[in-house]
Amino acid sequence: MKQRWIALGLVIVFVGIAACSPKAVNNASKNNGNGNDTLRLAFSDNPTGGIDPANFYNIEGEALILSVYEGLLRYAPETGELEGSLADTWEASEDLKTFTFHLHEGVKFQDGTDFNSEAVRTSFQREIDLATGPSYMVADIAKMDTPDPLTFVVHLKHPNNAFLDYMASMYGPKVISPKAISDNAQGKDLGKKWLASNAVGTGPFSLQTYQQDSRFVLQRFDDYWGDKANFKTVDIAVIPDIGAQQLQLQAGDLDMILHGISASQVESLQGSGATVSSFKSVIRQIILINPNRPPFDDQQAREAFAAALDIGSAVEAVYGKYATVAQSIYPKFTLPEGMAPVDYTSDATVPEGTPITITFPNVEPDLRRFAEYFQPQIEKAGFKVTLKADTYAQEFGYYKNLKNAPNAIVSTFNPDAAHPDTWARLLWNTNGGLNLLGYSVPASDKAMDQAVAATSKSTADSLYAKAGELMSDQRLIVMLSDAQDLFAVNSDITGLEHVPEYIWTLNLASLRRK
Amino acid sequence: MLRFIASRIVALVAILFVLATITFFLQAVIPNDPARTMAGPAAGPAAVQHIREEFGFDKPLVSQYVGFMSRLLHGDLSVSVHTQRPVTTDLSTALPATLELFIAAFVLTLLLGLVIGLLTATPRRGSALIRSGLILGASIPNFCLALLALLVLYAHLRWFPASQRLSSDLSAPVGPTGLLTIDGLIAGRLDVVRDALWHLFLPALCLSLAPALVLARTLRSSLRSALFQDYARTARAKGLTERQVLLRHALRNALNAPLTLTGLEVGAMLAGIAVVESVFSWPGIGLYTVRAIDSSDFPAIIGVTLVIGAVYVVANALVDLAQLAADPRLRK
Numbered sequence: 001m002k003q004r005w006i007a008l009g010l011v012i013v014f015v016g017i018a019a020c021s022p023k024a025v026n027n028a029s030k031n032n033g034n035g036n037d038t039l040r041l042a043f044s045d046n047p048t049g050g051i052d053p054a055n056f057y058n059i060e061g062e063a064l065i066l067s068v069y070e071g072l073l074r075y076a077p078e079t080g081e082l083e084g085s086l087a088d089t090w091e092a093s094e095d096l097k098t099f100t101f102h103l104h105e106g107v108k109f110q111d112g113t114d115f116n117s118e119a120v121r122t123s124f125q126r127e128i129d130l131a132t133g134p135s136y137m138v139a140d141i142a143k144m145d146t147p148d149p150l151t152f153v154v155h156l157k158h159p160n161n162a163f164l165d166y167m168a169s170m171y172g173p174k175v176i177s178p179k180a181i182s183d184n185a186q187g188k189d190l191g192k193k194w195l196a197s198n199a200v201g202t203g204p205f206s207l208q209t210y211q212q213d214s215r216f217v218l219q220r221f222d223d224y225w226g227d228k229a230n231f232k233t234v235d236i237a238v239i240p241d242i243g244a245q246q247l248q249l250q251a252g253d254l255d256m257i258l259h260g261i262s263a264s265q266v267e268s269l270q271g272s273g274a275t276v277s278s279f280k281s282v283i284r285q286i287i288l289i290n291p292n293r294p295p296f297d298d299q300q301a302r303e304a305f306a307a308a309l310d311i312g313s314a315v316e317a318v319y320g321k322y323a324t325v326a327q328s329i330y331p332k333f334t335l336p337e338g339m340a341p342v343d344y345t346s347d348a349t350v351p352e353g354t355p356i357t358i359t360f361p362n363v364e365p366d367l368r369r370f371a372e373y374f375q376p377q378i379e380k381a382g383f384k385v386t387l388k389a390d391t392y393a394q395e396f397g398y399y400k401n402l403k404n405a406p407n408a409i410v411s412t413f414n415p416d417a418a419h420p421d422t423w424a425r426l427l428w429n430t431n432g433g434l435n436l437l438g439y440s441v442p443a444s445d446k447a448m449d450q451a452v453a454a455t456s457k458s459t460a461d462s463l464y465a466k467a468g469e470l471m472s473d474q475r476l477i478v479m480l481s482d483a484q485d486l487f488a489v490n491s492d493i494t495g496l497e498h499v500p501e502y503i504w505t506l507n508l509a510s511l512r513r514k
Numbered sequence: 515m516l517r518f519i520a521s522r523i524v525a526l527v528a529i530l531f532v533l534a535t536i537t538f539f540l541q542a543v544i545p546n547d548p549a550r551t552m553a554g555p556a557a558g559p560a561a562v563q564h565i566r567e568e569f570g571f572d573k574p575l576v577s578q579y580v581g582f583m584s585r586l587l588h589g590d591l592s593v594s595v596h597t598q599r600p601v602t603t604d605l606s607t608a609l610p611a612t613l614e615l616f617i618a619a620f621v622l623t624l625l626l627g628l629v630i631g632l633l634t635a636t637p638r639r640g641s642a643l644i645r646s647g648l649i650l651g652a653s654i655p656n657f658c659l660a661l662l663a664l665l666v667l668y669a670h671l672r673w674f675p676a677s678q679r680l681s682s683d684l685s686a687p688v689g690p691t692g693l694l695t696i697d698g699l700i701a702g703r704l705d706v707v708r709d710a711l712w713h714l715f716l717p718a719l720c721l722s723l724a725p726a727l728v729l730a731r732t733l734r735s736s737l738r739s740a741l742f743q744d745y746a747r748t749a750r751a752k753g754l755t756e757r758q759v760l761l762r763h764a765l766r767n768a769l770n771a772p773l774t775l776t777g778l779e780v781g782a783m784l785a786g787i788a789v790v791e792s793v794f795s796w797p798g799i800g801l802y803t804v805r806a807i808d809s810s811d812f813p814a815i816i817g818v819t820l821v822i823g824a825v826y827v828v829a830n831a832l833v834d835l836a837q838l839a840a841d842p843r844l845r846k
Contacts, residue, residue, distance in 0.1 A: 040682075045805065049552060049598040057554020131564045133554030196598065212597065212607060213797030214678060235682050239795045240804070243661065247669045248676050363808070393810035396555060397545035405545070416556065426556050433556040 036513050039231040039493075040255045042239040042248070046212050050196025053174035054126055057133030059414075062170050063258060063505035064236065067218055068110075069174035069201035072101050072120070072152070073167040077507065078279075080333040080418050080500040082168055086115065086175060086202060087152070096159035096455055101167075103150045107225040109177035110199075110206040117146035122178040124154075126190050133433075134416075137166035138173055159453040161460055162419040169417035170502045175202060204229045204509035213238050218508075230495065230512035249274055249488055257488040259504040262366055263322045266486070274488045278322055279498035281485040282418065284331040285323070285370065287358075287478040288409040290437045292402035295354050295383075302475035303346035305356075305408070308381035311344075314373045315481045318366050322486060326479035329468035333418040333500050340465040342472065342479050355384045356407035362389040367410045370480065374410075395436055402438050409436065412483070418501050420464040421452050428471045437476075444470040522831040526824060533823045534586060537816045538579055546810035548595040569593065582816075591820075592813040596805055601817040604802060609821065610692025611679060612787060612798030614710075617693075618718035619783060626726035627772070631733030635741065635760060645731075652727040656786040660720040660793040667716060674716040677795035681709050717794040721786050725779035732775050736768035743767070769840050777833035784822055 047061025053069050056062075072087040084090070087101035107115035121144045128138050140160060145153040156163065166172050176191075177200035184194035199207040204226065205218035218234040239245045242260040249257055250272040261269065266276045287309075295301035315325050329340040356378075360367040368389065375385045388406065398405035413434060415423035425448055426432045430440040444467040451463030471477065485503055489496065492514045497507035549566040550557065566572045570581060582592060591601035634644050654662075668676045679694055680686055684706055689697025695714070698706035740746060741764050749759045791800035799818055806814035 046597065048554075048596055048809075055598075057557055131561055133557035133561050135561060136558045139560070211797075212599075212604075213801060215682065217682075237678060237682070237795065238797070239677050240792050240801060241795070244664060244676055244793060244795060247664055251669050251672070251676070253676065391808050391810065392555065393547075393551050393808065394545050396550040397547045397810070400545060400547065413556075431559050433554075433558045433562075 036230050036232065038233040038235050039508065039511060040253065041234065041236045041258060042245045042254055043216075043236055043258075044238075044240050044242065044245070044260060046238060051199055051207075051210070052192055052195040053176070053201075054123075054130050054135070055132045055192060055196070057171055059259075059504050062502060063508060064207075064216055064218065065174070065199075066170060066203070066502060066505060067205040067234065067508045068199045068203045068207050069176070070203050071167055071169075071172045071174050072103075073164060073172075075168050075418060075499045075501045077497040077499050082164060082418075085168075086120070087167075090164070092164065094455060096161050096163070096453070097156045099154045099156075099163055101152045101154075103152060104225060105150055107202050108223045109180070109202055110221050110223075111177050111180055112223075113177055113179045115175065115202055116149035117152040118149070119178050120152045120175050121146050122181065123175045124173050126176070126181065127173050130190060130192060134169075134171035134173075137163075137169065137171070137416075159455065161454060161457070162417070162421040162452055165417035165419035165422065168501070169422070170505075171416050176200060205234060208233075224509075227509065229509035231508070234508055246488070249490065252490070255490040255493055256506075258506070259486070261486040261488055263318065263320045263486075266322070269488045273491055275491050275493075277487050277489060277496055277498075278484040279487075279500065280332060281483065281498075281500050281503050282331045282333055282414045283412060283483045283485065283503055284326065284414060285367065285410070285412045285480040285483060287480060288411060288437050289476055289478065290402065290405050290407050290409075291474070291476060292405070292438055293407065295350060295356065296407055299474060300348040301350050301354065303344075303348035304350045304381055305378065305383065306344040306475045306478050307346040307348065308378050308383075309344065309374055309478065310377055311478075311480055314370055317373055318369045319481060319483060323481040323483040326481055329472050329477075329479055330420050330423055330464070331415055332482050334415055334420045334423055335461055335464060339461060340468040340472075344475070344478065350382045352382045353384045354382055355386070357386045357388055358408045358410060359388045359390045359395075359406040360410040361392050361395070361412075363392075364412060366483075367412060371410050398436055399438055405437060410480075414503055415501075420461070420468075421448065424448050424464060424467050424471075425452075428476060439471070439476050441471050441474060441476070444468075518834075519831075522827070526827045529823055529827055530820050533819050534583070534816055535579075537819045538582060538812070539575070540815075541810075541812045542575055544810055546812070548810070548812065551595045551809050551811070552598055591817040594806070594814045594817075595811040596809040596814065601813050604814065605799065605817055605821060606692075608797060608799045608802045611796060612791070612800060614679075614693040614695065615714065615717055615721065615791070615796060615798060616783065616787065618714050619721035620780070622718055622722035623726045623729060623779065623783070624776070626722060627729030627733060630726065630730035631737065631772070632760065632765075634730065634734045635737035635764075636756065648727050648731050648734075652724050652731065654724065656720060656724065657789045657793065659723060660717070660790050663716050663720050664793065675713050679710060679713050679796065680706065681713075684709055717790050717796055720794075721783055721790050724786075725776075725783055728779060729772050729775060733768060733772045736771045737764050740764035740768040766840065770837060773833055773837050773840060777830045780829040780833075781826055784826065 043060050045060045047056060048058045049055050051061060051065055053065050056065060070085050072085060073082055074085040076083045086104055088104050089102045091100045103117060109115055124138055124144060127135050128141060140157050141154055142157045143155040180200035181191040185191045186193050197210040204221055204224045206221045208219045209217035216236040220229045220232050245254060245257050248254040269276050289296050289302050291297055312325050315323050326342060328335060329342055358371050360371045371387050375387060378385050395409060426434040428435055428439045429448055430445050447463050447467035451460045454460035454463060485498060487506060493511055494514050495510045495512045497510040549562045549571045552565050553561045570578060585592060594601050594604055597604055664676055667673050686694055687697045687701035687703050687706055689700050691697055694710035695707050698710060746759050746764055749763050787800035788804050791798045792804055799821060803818045
């Protein structure tokens, strides 16, 4: 009898803990009844290395950085066209070595100090000195002039028709308060340690809280020079599990999910009351082929592999209407449509049972589906396929031992900007940052170098197309699809603005609750 | 006793040395480029080389090992490739969160294990069903249990929150321990203590249920065996009630096996922490470890390995001490 009382007591304790929660049971946290007070988002990870815009070169975290900081230029929503940001207007010299920016007047940093050309010069010089990931965009600067507080002039060592796109890139140089840099520098670190978890920019939001692995909180910057944000606060929780994010969106504890939604999940999300919005983007799915080991050291084998892929049906199966088959070697918004078309037809064959290993990133279920979908097609062409999951970190290490690297890697990348150079040079230039499998096509490299220095856009585009075709003729990279950027949004949120080149993020300032 | 403690300390140092060495040299086996991870996936060769030189990744692995062990002796675990902060800083932020979760789960394990073990020690109607339930409960994997808990207790019943340690409208008190419940008590913030316990309950329950049920089954078997011993029969003959025989005589004699198992279950709980923290977005070393493995962040992996290794050795040492306290025969 007493044991029953003990058991009953335990049940009462457990229920009591639930009932005595600070929020009442069945707390209607939907909207929290707070109107446009707080927008609730989630990141699946911390921004790698922190939020110093001169050091940040990943994707998760861009929504925060682009809300707090601004560059001289930006891309327009939907169209992806260049438009002014901190610079109202700009001119480029005919030789594409001198760029003059006329800055917006009356801009304040979030610490109250004034924005001017000297502040721009300080930020640019800092980025050159730190020499980290995205610094290639400013590495070729020979000299900077500030003839007056609202004019900033850059002189490059070599002509570069991508420079304006660098300024608009999500990784492009952002302007940081010089006072914040000087007040918080530790030794010669140029404020790098402090700015990893603090921020002082000119954007529509200021950073209030940065708690690694927990949450980041932004506050509306009421002295912002542009259109004020609608939400007063943006609360970004770190929720690694996409399933947990979806549950919280459905329960009303989140207002949106910025990425990680598969096409197959769209219906169930929409059925739960959320809205799934899709936007064109520069996200591209590809297969990298390893020419450093058999069988793909033989071009015939590479051609047979590429020809075996029924890309159209695979894209339909994996993405449905949320991606299109890649028609060009270059992602959307980089080259004019119709240029550098892909063509993988070939009569090449391989001996039956030729073994190959194909890997895909363990965190990308859609890429795993691609690999699984292609497997029988490739085996029908005579290959014996082994599929393996790896991590992005491992992919970046394969170059150390290319003869033991996988035969092919299914992956997803995006150009740094709406310029073909930020695709071609990264992906298959001999010194490219994303050249994971040691490609070297000297003729293509030469075409790229000529292209970036071309003063005529049509000449540049033709040269980039040629660079792409020279690579594609060797079947080093198979272009699969152009995926859309998917966002799951609480149905009472409106004002969605998306820039194709700024993936995994929306303009947080334009969002509002109905 | 002194000899016991000294031997455990020597074992701890030796184990940590071996763990650090093995984990460090795993870098040579796994394809990875820490400089690339720090610079960013698309960083050019110049930027990557700059970082390689700054952090010494361009030196031979043996040379890096010597430097690493030298820094380790001074308490420096190097810089995390992923967060780019000192690993000691990351661990000092993450460890209190895991400690709080672990302590809560451990207490729940002992409570649940003890209560269920006692309740099922004597035959009653439905014993077979209860036994089956215990086996089933102990068989459910952590991730399954965590997702089930989220679905039922959060999404449907809204009884508990889904993630984090504290609600967004509360600020964590700055305290000496980093454990929100303790720091909240010290600061007199009962609202924080209540909210922290509310957030703690679900992940702690998911972490504790399987080990609690295993503990309960073991305790039940031990108790049933003890209840048939001569001393138990004598106690009954003297007029003690079955409850008194169970609690005063059988329980103490039956604790040996469950206590030993508790030490092993600590290891199982530590293994489950990574999954539970990931599902509940609990900012502890489990989540930190998952990220470190995903990004081949070897400084962080080594740091976590050392912490978990130390915890495991210390926990088992405490279990040994508890056994000595419970069973005087072992002191000889």
